[in-house]
Amino acid sequence: MLADADIHALESHLGTVVRENQQHHDNLQNLLQKFQELLKNYNSLKSDYEEEKEGRERYKRLARGQERNPFVLVLIDGDGYMFKEHLIKAGSDGGITAARLMQDSIREILHDRLGHQADQCRIMVRIYANVLGLSKTLARYGFVGHEARSLSPFVANLTSSQDLFDFVDAGDKKEAADYKIREMFRLFVDNNQCKHIFFAGCHDAGYLNLLIPYSGRTERITLLKAASFYHQYNTLNLPIRELPQVFMSTELPGIHTRDSPSQVPIQSQIIPPSPSRPVCRHYQKGICRYGNTCVKLHIQPSQYLSKVSDDTSSISDRETLSPRTHDYYAANLPTTTNPFYGDSIPINKTGDRIDTYCAAPSAEARELYNRRPRFHRPCNNFHLAGQCDLLNCEYDHAPLDDTSRSVMIYILRQNPCGAGLSCRSIKCFLGHHCQKDRCRGTKPCKFNRHAHSLDLQIATWVPALEKEDNAASSVSDASEEASPSDSDNTFGNPNIDTLS
Known part of the structure; x- marks a missing residue:
């Protein structure tokens, strides 16, 4: 039999083994718990990484798509920017010529601004105007006929001659063209595919508030100058260029009649009445739909005399006081x-x-x-x-x-x-x-x-x-x-x- 001392020694040794075994068990449980937490964190980080990777790939695809088809936008208020006189008078041919000259002029400016990137950019032009009102205005100066929308042949051919050129009739409501231009500007000013905007509305101070937030953004916006230019646009710190081959450099009311008899506007020629052909009142109002096929006489009110008179002073008075509408x-x-x-x-x-x-x-x-x-x-x-x-x-x-x-x-x-x-x-x-x-x-x-x-x-x-x-x-x-x-x-x- 074992002595009492041996029994106490074995009991003490057994207690030590039990304690060490319990400590080993606790350490193992703690290690397993930490491993589980590590695995959970790993899975979470892996999920975040996959989402970030997918987002980055999506951004790369979007960026590559935006780099395709780069273009520049030309916004023109057609009610204030008048095309050159010879272009308007040429009618449909003038519209084609005007589009070509505008394309060449903008391309030349682009080369100075964007360098070799200019060749990759297409040119998109949007012109907004009241075609009916503009036709009446130009008819008073003899640039177009007095038929309704007599400027239409010029407008149609300018639009059709270039794929991205549009001359849009904004209607006769007040500031209709302004609203169109403002919304087009806001739509494209932060578009990455749109590399530059040429803004042709500097005759109207109403556009100042639109451009003030982009003051100094020379890499995005260039102002185009024509006959009338509000000097406040100089304070925007934006580049200012001109298209002298496309737009008039003098305001329309300052245009004088030609010295050549063949070029004298029709307004100054006095035509006696014809019993066989009555005067077309629709033509005088600018709303005749028949044009040259109209059976009535197409003359302006200042040309028509109820009786031929040698009193030149009365003719002058009649022309001076021609009624305004x-x-x-x-x-x-x-x-x-x-x-x-x-x-x-x-x-x-x-x-x-x-x-x-x-x-x-x-x-x-x-x-x-x-x-x-x-x-x-x-x-x-x-x-x-x-x-x-x-x-x-x-x-x-x-x-x-x-x-x-x-x-x-x-x-x-x-x-x-x-x-x-x-x-x-x-x-x-x-x-x-x-x-x-x-x-x-x-x-x-x-x-x-x-x-x-x-x-x-x-x-x-x-x-x-x-x-x-x-x-x-x-x-x-x-x-x-x-x-x-x-x-x-x-x-x-x-x-x-x-x-x-």
């Missing part, structure tokens, strides 16, 4: 005060004030406006000037809808300002020249003859004055003559002399 005023007058100049007044080269365009209201708008004054006449000061200084004003300050407000403005514009063309009041809502459709300056029109033939080309903008006493007195006189029942000459209230 609403379309003429819409095309030549500013639509709003220039936002860049703030409270400033547009004037022509002789210092005469030019009004913003005021469209004639519809019969429904007139009726809507005339219903209100029968009950309570609206206060002109409050609704137009923005405030009324009379403590106990007897006229209505209740909210006025936009339609009635536009009628009020139109009615005021039918009455001449007492200060005349020298008025510089920012709050003067009277007229400074006539805007009536085809008005010849005879009664009942209250404007003088000069107000019907005023040069409407803006030369500059001058600071406005808050108040002019002479303008105020004239308004008071005009309001006293107005009758509430006369929709053309009605004022909302006689206290309008504080509007100046």
Whole structure:
């Protein structure tokens, strides 16, 4: 038998073995747990890596796709950038020539800017304009015929001669071309396939806000200069180039008649009436659909004489006072005060004030406006000037809808300002020249003859004055003559002399 000491030694040794075995078990469990965590982290990292790898491959495929088919975009406001006279007069052939010249000119600029990459870039041109209104404008200068959309052959051939050239008719709505150009610019300005944008809208200060965020981006944008160029575009720190072979370098109203008798515009030639061929009135309005096949006589109003007279002075007067239409005023007058100049007044080269365009209201708008004054006449000061200084004003300050407000403005514009063309009041809502459709300056029109033939080309903008006493007195006189029942000459209230 074992002695007691041996038994205690074996018991102690057995306890040591059990403890070491338990510690070994604990270490093994801890190792297995850490291994499981390591394996879990590995699987998570592997998943992230696969996603990152897939995203990188997708980006590479996208980048390779964007590098394919690089192009440059040329955005042109066709209402302000006029093609050269000889191109327009050439009609359909002129459209083809204009497209080729534009392609060559842009390509030449691209070589200076992009170097060898220019050969890989295609040129996409988008021209937006009111084709009907532009046709009428060009017809007045003898560049095209007086048929409706007489510029169409030029437009169609310019579009068809190059695959990526489009001359788009934006319609006759105000600023329709502006909206198109703005959206096209926003669509492509950050597109990687679009390597550069040539912007041809610098005649209109309304595009400044569009371009200001990209000031200094010389690698993305180049401004194209034509006849009219607002000097504020120089502050954008963008390169400015010209296409002298494509666009006119002088504004359209400055074009003079030719010395050669064969080139004298048709307007200056007097054609006696023909009993066998009546005059086509649609042609004179620019809406004849039959063109050269029309059986009626195609002459302008200034060419037609009811009887042949040797009195050359009467002929001159008739040509000088040829009536202007609403379309003429819409095309030549500013639509709003220039936002860049703030409270400033547009004037022509002789210092005469030019009004913003005021469209004639519809019969429904007139009726809507005339219903209100029968009950309570609206206060002109409050609704137009923005405030009324009379403590106990007897006229209505209740909210006025936009339609009635536009009628009020139109009615005021039918009455001449007492200060005349020298008025510089920012709050003067009277007229400074006539805007009536085809008005010849005879009664009942209250404007003088000069107000019907005023040069409407803006030369500059001058600071406005808050108040002019002479303008105020004239308004008071005009309001006293107005009758509430006369929709053309009605004022909302006689206290309008504080509007100046």
